[in-house]
Amino acid sequence: MGRQLANIYRLGVKELWSLARDPMLLIFIVFSFTAMIYSSATARPESLHKAPIAVIDNDVSPLSQRIIDAFFPPHFLTPQHVTPSEADAGMDAGRYTFVLNIPPNLQRDVLAGRAAEVQLNVDATRMSQAFTGSSYIQQMIGDEVRTFANRYRASVEAPVDLAVRMRFNPNLTQAWFGSLMELINNVTMLSIILTGAALIREREHGTIEHLLVMPVTPTEIMLAKVWSMGLVVLVAAACSLTFIVRGALHVPIEGSVPLFLAGAALHLFATTSMGIFMATLARSMPQFGMLLVLVMLPLQMLSGGNTPRESMPQFAQDIMLVAPTTHFVELSQAILYRGAGFNVVWPQFLWLAVIGSLLFSFSLMRFRKTLSQMA
Structure with a gap:
């Protein structure tokens, strides 16, 4: 047993030195756990943020000015007063996402109790802003018109008062969700890439034949790749969680980071085995990439x-129960978002252990078969 552990350790150290001599993979690891996570959290906001808007004010009344003043940062940029021709040219050039056309006599019609219409032109090619912003604008205009007509800021008391409490993310900050989910996705992606690339690199360089004449078994070779590449990803994930997610993005982590890393280690056991299995099927790095x-x-x-599993077809939910990512996402969200302990997430730990053992067994059988064909 001691000799086998020594072989696994030395072979793993060899994998780490091989990775250290591959600058492109090192750059990819650093980029994946820094820039990719930061950009995913900040560059694709799901809420409305600094949307450009222009206004054609044909009424020039206190009500129209009140409506215009309702659009302010951070949801909108400062509204630009334009003419109809300038509005069309601006939307064609992509300078405005929204153009609000306030008709003449709007205030007179509102005070007289007559129906009035305000036209909103939307650049639908900006899909996320268009969908969210049109609802925002409709609600904002309705609130301002009702407040102006009633002369005070109040609403009719509803028979049922709905008290909404946003748990785990009170301000609905997209960065809290986007950064952690990108971290989870990168753990899966990098673990598969690194183990697969390690095996393919040895096959392309001819060093796999050197291992075949050494007193080591396929199990030891595979375990060495699993622990070494898994360790690299685990350390990178821990550093990213500390310096990028918590440090740069200021995302609060509610649960135990060591418990999350323990779940990540089990997940890495499964995904690194998957990477070796895929590398035995592919003959080159381009094939492995596809x-x-x-x-x-x-x-x-x-x-x-990305979306709740409950909204997916039942067959998709059933099939994905055998995927390690399903259970890793569940335990990660429970620990990092909701502060769950081991007594809550132990079923996901058990699932990952079983799936990882099965994937490792299948990968080992395929790896042995590949080595026997090369011998």
Whole structure:
């Protein structure tokens, strides 16, 4: 047993030195756990943020000015007063997402109790802002008109008062969700890439034949790749969680980071085994890259990270129970967002241990078969 552990350790150290001599992979690791996470949290806000808006004010009344003053940062940029021709040219050039056309006599019609219409032109090519912003603007205009007509800021008391409490993310800050989900996705992606690249690199360089004549077993070779590449990803994830998510983005982590890293280690056991299995199927890095696309898209889209699993077809929910990412996303969200302890997430730990053991067994059988064909 001691000799086997020594072999696994030395082979793992060899993998780390091989990775250290590959600058492109090192740059990719650093980029994935820094810039990718930061940009995912800040560059794609789901809420309305600094949307450009222009106004055609044909009424020039206190009510129209009140409506214009309602649009202010950070949801909107300061409204630009334009003419109809300037508005059309601005939307054609992509300078405005929204153009609000306030008709003449709007205030007179509102005070007289007559129906009035305000036209909103939306650049629908900016899909996220267009969908969210049109609802914002409709509600804002309605509130301002009602307040102006009633002469005070009040609303009719509803028969039922709905008290909404946003738990775990009170301000609905997208960065809190986007950064952690990108971190979770990158743990999966990098673990598959690094183990697969390690095996393919040895096959392309001919060093795999050197291992075949050494007194080591396929199990030891595979375990060395699993622990070394898994350790790299785990350390990178821990550093990213500390310096990028908590430090740069100021995302509060509610739960135990060591418990999350323990779950990540189990997940890495499964995904690194998956990476070795995929590397035995691919004959080169380009083939491995194409295979990675086919595997990563379902793992990310159907794991429950982007959309709740309950909204998916039942067969998709059942199939994804055998994917490690499903259970890793569940335990990560429970620990990092909701502060869950081991007594809550132990089923996900058990699932990851079982799936990881099965993937490792299948990968080992395929790895042995590949080595026997090369011998």
